[in-house]
Amino acid sequence: MLGVLLAVALAALPARAAEPVEQGMSLVTFNLHHDREDWPQRRQVILRELQALQPDAIALQEVIQKxxxxxQAAWLARRLGYDYQFVSTDxxxxxxxxxxxxxxxxxxxxxxxxxxxPLTDYRTVAHLRIDVEGQPVNVYATHLNERSDERGSRIRAEQVADLLTFIATTSGDAPVVIAGDFNALVDASDLSALRQRYGDSYGSVHVNNELAQISTLNRHYYxxxxxxxxxxxxxxxxxxxxARLLFDQPYAExxxxxxxxxVWTRLQFAP
Structure with missing residues (x-):
């Protein structure tokens, strides 16, 4: 009898609403360092990590074929079962x-x-608009000038301006994500036009941390x-x-x- 009464009481309780599912996407950006230092071994390490993460999109820089x-992008894409877009001035x-x-x-x-x-710097941007569970998203990948002097800063500012023009003419109404090796700190003047319109995913997540000590340049080399x-x-x-760093530990001595x-990040579509 007690069991019957308990069952009736539980049935009378209001049903709990299902937890809302955060819709969004994950991305990785990674400079491959082309084919230096035992690429056949390195690519296996990179492949395993990407297979485990299964990001929706991956931006790669310093991609080479010869x-x-x-x-390198084709090799990774085939083994991941991904589509890919490779861009080169060659x-x-x-x-x-x-x-x-x-x-x-x-x-x-x-x-x-x-x-x-400027066209003399041989820098490119790749663009894919992808369907993420019915939501179109624009993803852009680039790699800006590497010079650390004043001339490099001017060149990067020009590249950012051209990048923003390209985005304005290709993005439509869909959300925009821009990933890559910018060769500049996020608060550098070179990136000010970009920063005025777009948020820094890593900095947004780790806003209370000491970001000055965070590096995406491998401290083994720099x-x-x-x-x-x-x-x-x-x-x-x-x-x-x-947001977190990837490949920040050696895979062997x-x-x-x-x-x-x-850099890996997870983004949610805004309500």
């Missing part, structure tokens, strides 16, 4: 090509590329910490929920996945 080295058909790439496990709605101004690899997001349409660390 005789006896298959296009024309198709040339034996050696060098550039940037975007990989995605999502359906591709549109793709494009642009050679950034003395001073420098966070120059970024994932920027459109703040009125996306929220940064998680004295062996690293790259001379950069990667």
């Amino acid at each position: 005789p006896h080295v298959r296009n 024309p198709p058909g040339r034996l050696k090509r060098y550039g940037n790439a975007l990989l995605t496990r999502r359906p591709v709605l549109a793709r494009g590329e642009r050679l950034l101004a 003395d001073a910490p420098s966070r120059i690899d970024h994932i920027f997001f459109q703040q009125d349409k996306l929220l940064a929920r998680e 004295g062996r690293w996945a790259s001379d950069h660390y990667g």
Whole structure:
């Protein structure tokens, strides 16, 4: 009898609403360091980590193909089961090509590329619009000028301006994410035009931490910490929920996945 009464009482309780599912996407940006330092071994380490993460999109810099080295983005994409977009200033058909790439496990709605101004610097941006559970998202990948002097700063500012123009003409109404090796700290004047419109995912998540000591340059190769690899997001349409470094530990004694660390972030679509 007691069991019957308990069952009746439980049935009378209001049903709990299901926990809302955060809809969003995850991304990785990573400078591959082209084929230096035992690429056949490094690529296996990189592949295992990406297989475990299954990010929706991956931005790669310093991607190379040449005789006896298959296009690195193509190799990773095939083993991950991802689509990919490779961009280079080297024309198709040339034996050696060098550039940037975007990989995605999502359906591709549109793709494009642009050679950034000034054209003498041979910098590019790749673009994919992907379908994330019915939500179109624009993802851009780039790699800006590497000079650390005043001239490099001016060149990067020009590249950012051209990048923003390209985004304005290709993004439509869909949210925008921009990833890559910017060769500049997030608060550098070179990136001010970008920062005015887009949020820094890593900095947004770790806002209360001492970010000056965070580096995406591998401290095994570089003395001073420098966070120059970024994932920027459109703040009125996306929220940064998680962000962390990847490949920041050696996979063997004295062996690293790259001379950069990667950055992983999880973004949520804004309500």
